[in-house]
Amino acid sequence: MxxxxxxxxxxxxxxxxxxxxxxxxxxxxxxxxxxxxxxxxxxxxxxxxxxxxxxxxxxxxxxxxxxxxxxxxxxxxxxxxxxxxxxxxxxxxxxxxxxxxxxxxxxVGLVFQNSRLFSHLTVLGNLEYAVKRCKNSRLSLAEVIKLTELSALLDQEVNQLSGGQQQRVALARAILAEPxxxxxxxxxxxxxxxxxxxxxxxxxxxxxxxxxxxxxxxxxxxxxxxxxxxxxxxxxxxxxxxxxxxxxxxxxxNNPECDLIQQQTSLSLPIKTFNNGHGLTALALNAQQDIFLSCDQAFEQQTQLRCFILASDISIILTEPTNSSIVNHLFGTIKQINPQQNNVLLTVICGSQDFFVTISAFSQQKLSLTLRQQVYLQFKASAVRTFIH
Amino acid sequence: MINSDLQALITTLEMATLTTIILLLIGTPLAWYLAKMTSRFKVIIEAVVALPLVLPPTVLGFYLLIAFSPEYLPGQMWQQATGQQLAFSFSAIVIGSVLYSLPFVVQPLQKAFEQLGDSLLEAGALLGAGPIDRFFTIVLPLTKASFITAASLGFAHTVGEFGIILMIGGNIPGETRVLSIALFDHVEAFDYARAHLLSISLLISSMVLLAAIYWLNLPKRNKPKDLTVNTKREEQSADE
Structure with missing residues (x-):
């Protein structure tokens, strides 16, 4: 297995x-x-x-x-x-x-790609369809309507809703069956x-x-x-x-057979400073090092942030850059060198966190990078990406 | 209207109403089964159902007449069960009508069930609705128009029947003498005044019935708007 x-x-x-x-x-x-x-x-x-x-x-x-x-x-x-x-x-x-x-x-509930709402019923009718057939009734209809922000749409025909609204109705309907x-x-x-x-x-x-x-x-x-x-x-x-x-x-x-994803470093980090006074949010990578990204109002209520940095967005420099516009410099050690066609995928460990960096094979030869070599990673604040904020 | 014509009208309406009810009861499960069927025998069943559309009614009537006669098994069994002869009875013309009008009920329903597909039924099942619940709360409301069409066509076609009834029903007043046969009698007797009266009333009532079906099946006023919403969504998903 x-x-x-x-x-x-x-x-x-x-x-x-x-x-x-x-x-x-x-x-x-x-x-x-x-x-x-x-x-x-x-x-x-x-x-x-x-x-x-x-x-x-x-x-x-x-x-x-x-x-x-x-x-x-x-x-x-x-x-x-x-x-x-x-x-x-x-x-x-x-x-x-x-x-x-x-x-x-x-x-078991299922929300489909196409919302599959019942077009002969209103929004409320669709929700009540689930409520009527639910055996436990722990959830109140009002509570779910509030969670899915549907209160203004209840009397509408489902065909008149936008795609996003239809999916909210589908989600609410699935939840009301209490799966x-x-x-x-x-x-x-x-x-x-x-x-x-x-x-x-x-x-x-x-x-x-x-x-x-x-x-x-x-x-x-x-x-x-x-x-x-x-x-x-x-x-x-x-x-x-x-x-x-x-x-x-x-x-x-590092899985070359399945070309499934864009190579990246995926992070879940605590927010240290919401705004450093210059429009940047600081995430605590470890006790010594922070990662900066552009401040977004949505970060204010959060303590933890999910983000990712594409491997192609990080570059390697051998000495600490002192006069660069790039805000993120992290000190780390090369843990793995993985040649892939014209590029090289490096795994660099900073503190206890692995970072993934792709550089050209040409650059790797020029810098003559080796395992356990100490390097600096640098990437712009805008290279730190989040999806939902 | 003259008394005997009135009697023929009542017989016709009784026959057509009973036939329509039986057709909906038999036709709905048959149409459902055909819509969901994937076996290669499906075409054979479909062909059998559609046969009355192309077969001369007298051919069907001839075979039914033989089957209904007391010498053959169906007729014998009927006689044993009810004590009455099946051929030339009201029951015979109802059975004949059911067979003859079957495609007019099964085909629109089958098409509607096929168009409805499984997606909404799956959604219903996942919300806890069992098969019968799903039929009455999802299938029926969404295919209502097709049920109206099927019932109306079945009824109207039965009212208009002639050949098959002449073969298996004969012309017994109050039992098997229906409007179309009464009309034929008047023409044979050169009583064109009564023939006109019957013809025009059948023509008008058929016209009214068909207009009513088409009116009931008119798309709702918000339909064009639906289409724009759907195409917008399809475009978006195509972009993905």
Missing amino acids: NDFPINNAALNSLTNHKAPQLNININISYQQFDLAIALPIPLKGITGIFGHSASGKSTLLRAIAGLETTLTGEITLVDTSLISKRLVSKTLVNSEQGIYLKPEQRQ KLLLLDEPLSALDRHSKIQLLKMMLNIQKQLSLPMLYVSHSLDELQQVCDTLLVLAQGKVVSFGNIHHVIHQLN
């Missing part, structure tokens, strides 16, 4: 059997496509599922939701019971025992950037407020990097990598 690069200690810490989780061990075969996934996914926070089209990510979600009928294997959902407050294991599928729960029996697990299948891919950011923030907020675990499928790593704690990467129906999102992204940097 562990034919993907993941160390066992990390796996054990992720798959604590005393915590809610989704155990998947399934095979799906189509004429031109095979999906084989065996993996326990901890149900905590937002878990991202990333891959190119036809990697099997939507098929996996459909299998969990019960919409994929031709599968073999087993899926079980281990979750805290509302009554006994203990962990209860619920088999969603077990092809050997002939168990196959229908979608309506699974308590134990919410699946999101590319919910943002048809939206403009403004609506994407709004909906991502909303998803994060809902996840925290309702402690509702989510599996979020996307082909945009930028979106996932902002909201997910754990990342599952699929390619051709197989697991490529799974674990802490920063670790997985860094692992993919």
Whole structure:
């Protein structure tokens, strides 16, 4: 089962059997496509599922939701019971025992790429459709309307809403069914950037407020990097990598076979100073070193910031630059040199944080860089990117 | 209208109403099954359903007449169950009408179910709605127009039937004598005044019925707006 690069200690810490989780061990075969996934996914926070089209990510979600009928294997959902407050294991599928729960029996929600609202009902009608069929009713309709900012739209016909509004209704409707697990299948891919950011923030907020675990499928790593704690990467129906999102992204940097992502350093850092008086926000990388980026009003309420720096945006300099307009200089040690065609991918460790830098093979020869050599990284404040702010 | 014509009108309406109800009960599951079916036998079933569209009604009537007669199994079984002969009865013309008008009900419903697709049903299932719940709360409201079309066409086509009824029903007043047959009788008897009266009333009522269907199926006023929203969204996703 562990034919993907993941160390066992990390796996054990992720798959604590005393915590809610989704155990998947399934095979799906189509004429031109095979999906084989065996993996326990901890149900905590937002878990991202990333891959190119036809990697099997939507098929996996459909299998969990019960919409994929031709599968073999087993899926079980281990979750805290509302009554006994203990962990209860619920088999969603077990092809050997002939168990196959229908979608309506699974308590799993799904928000589709195309919102799939009922056009014969108003916004409120769509929400009430879910409420009427929900068995526990822990959530109030008013609370969900507030969380998804729909109060002004309740009487509207769903066909008159914008794409972003439709997805908010779809999200609210899915939540009102009170699922134990919410699946999101590319919910943002048809939206403009403004609506994407709004909906991502909303998803994060809902996840925290309702402690509702989510599996979020996307082909945009930028979106996932902002909201997910754990990342599952699929390619051709197989697991490529799974674990802490920063670790997985860094692992993919060095994986030459799958050209899945833009090589980058993914960070989650505490905000040290919101505004240094010159329009820059300082993030604490370690006790000695800070990273600066352009200040944004949205950072003010936050203590922690997710950001990433593309490997191609960082350059190497052998002595500390003293008269440069580039604000970020970090001192570090070369840990790994990985030649890739005309470029070289360097892993440079600064304190305890790995940074990924691509330079041309030409520059590498010119500077004659070697392992354990001490160098300075430099990058502009604008190279430190965030998606949702 | 003369008394016997009035009786023919009542018989016609009774036959058409009963036929339409039976057709909706049989046609809906059949259309659903055909819409969801992927087997290669689908074309055969579709062809059988569509047969009355091309077959001369007298051919169908001839075979039904034989089947309904007491010498053959269907007729025998009917006689054993009800104690009455099936051929030349009101029941016979209802059964004949159901078969004859089947495509007029099944085809619009099948097309509507195919167009509706699975996406909204999947969404409904994930919100906890079971199959029957989904049928009444999603399928029925969204395909309402097609149900109206199917029922109206089934009804109107049954009212207009002639050949098949003549074959299996004969011309028994109060039992199997329907308007189209009464009209034929008047023409044969050179009673053109009564033939005119019947013809014009059938013509007008058919016209009114069809106009009503088309009016009910008119797109709602907000439809053009929907299209712009949808194309906008499609463009966006195409850009991605």
